[in-house]
Amino acid sequence: MTLIREEGAVKDRFTRADTLDAALEIDGPALVPLTIAADFAKARPGAEFGISVPGSTPIEDVRPHLGGATLVAVEFPAFADGRGFSLAKKIVREGFAGTLRASGPLIADEFADALACGFTEVELPETMANRQPVQQWLAARATMSEHYQTGYGRGPSILQKRLAARKGA
Template structure:
């Protein structure tokens, strides 16, 4: 897997574990499925962990874990499945201040959108990272400087800028 942030490729601090037994055997930060988060937090209350969940997960299932987890990894089954973008906006609205990871076969053209929605990093399978190297992702993140949706990205939207210009005119 290749992990990309706004600054470029980085090493992953978290070790993935799919079962509670595997998670308990990990020393250091661990990334676990949402389904075992309560059991892990009870067994290892002082261990840093992240939760992995599908983009289709209801926000109500995620909310109870946001205060404990330092990483939320939203799994994308395909680059054309945008439910993870909607979910991460809901997670941000809930006040989560940890790391938000988009994980799966995204494409570089989606990097600016991922960052604007609130993701702080993207984890790619090696097949996708080989097809679109980190340099391509870095170039793609700066291709979108304006946005129409309010609350999306940094700064005011195009509509908000137009309304402000009209008030000032």
């Protein structure tokens, strides 16, 4: 897996585990499925951990874990499945201040959208990272500087800028 942030490729501090037993054997931060997050937190109070959630997960299922997890990895089954972007916005609106990771076969053209939705980083399978190296991702992040949606991305939307210009004129 390749992990990309706005500044480039970074090393992953988290180790994935699919079972509680495997997670408890990890020395350091563990990334566990949502289904075992409560059990892991109970077995390792105070330990740093992340949760892995499918992009189709309702926010109601994620909300109880946002206070304890320092990482939420939203799993994308395919680059054409945008439900993970919607879930990311909901997680951000809940006040989650940790690391928000998009994980799966995304494409570089989606990097700016991922960042605008609140993702901190993107985790790619090696097949995708080989097809679109980190340099392509970094070039793609600057391709979109304006947005129509309010509350999307950094800074005011096109509509907000137009309304402000009318008030100032």
